[in-house]
Amino acid sequence: MSDNSMCVSTLVTQQAPDFTADAIMPDNSFGQITLSAFRGKYVILFFYPLDFTFVCPSEIIAFDKRVESFRSKNCEVVGVSVDSKFTHFAWKNTTVENGGIGNIKYPLVADLNKNISRSYGILFNATVALRGLFLIDTKGVIRHSIINDLPLGRSVDEALRMLDALQFVETHGDQVCPANWREGDDAMKPTAEGVASYLAKHGK
DSSP states (O other), X not given: OOTTOSOGGGGTTSBXXXXXXXXXXXXXXXXXXXXXXXXXXXXXEEEXXXXXXXXXXXXXXXXXHTHHHHHTTTEEEEEEESSXXXXXXXXXXXXXXXXXXXXXXXXXXXXXXXXHHHHTTOEETTTEEOEEEEEEOTTSBEEEEEEEOTXXXXXXXXXXXXXXXXXXXXXXXXXXXXXXXXXXXXOBOSSHHHHHHHHHHHOO
16 A cells, blocks of 8 residues: 555544554653553644644644633644654744744654654655644544645634534534534534524524
8 A cells, every 4th residue: 555545534533543643742741642641631642744834833832822722622732743752843933934843832742753643644746744633532543634735725714613513412412513613603513403593593
């Protein structure tokens, strides 16, 4: 199987591929991250192509600005690229004004051998990861994923919206979240009557 032949959507509903890897931690120390150690929490696991590039710092800083919003919902944010932990360290110690990311408050994992990117089906041309994002539930199951081409940055607001939606349906098992649902909006009963009732109120 080639690096680009796996369909990312096949991972949704499956256990997230586990890994243990070197990382630069929020306090700038070197450590190791084991994904399964986050069981009991939600995880936003996002991949980006390379340190010291262009779209990547804007995404990483955008997630950092909202990291406390994720944590308030029992969710940890973890970034991954194929760079080494030393390159991550150098990038964190480069100011934003000079193209760095500053002292972000979540870990960046070093996928130097590309095995993590490969296991998630997003290794591109055997060189870098595409912009894959995976929402993992408290039992380690992938419940949502997106994948963007290299020049297309992701929406942190959408990642938070999907986390809210997942937590809503987990606590309201008799309801589902329709298009563009946001926390506080009406949900939908997954029945013919429920659809009709929802569309009568919101369909036009």
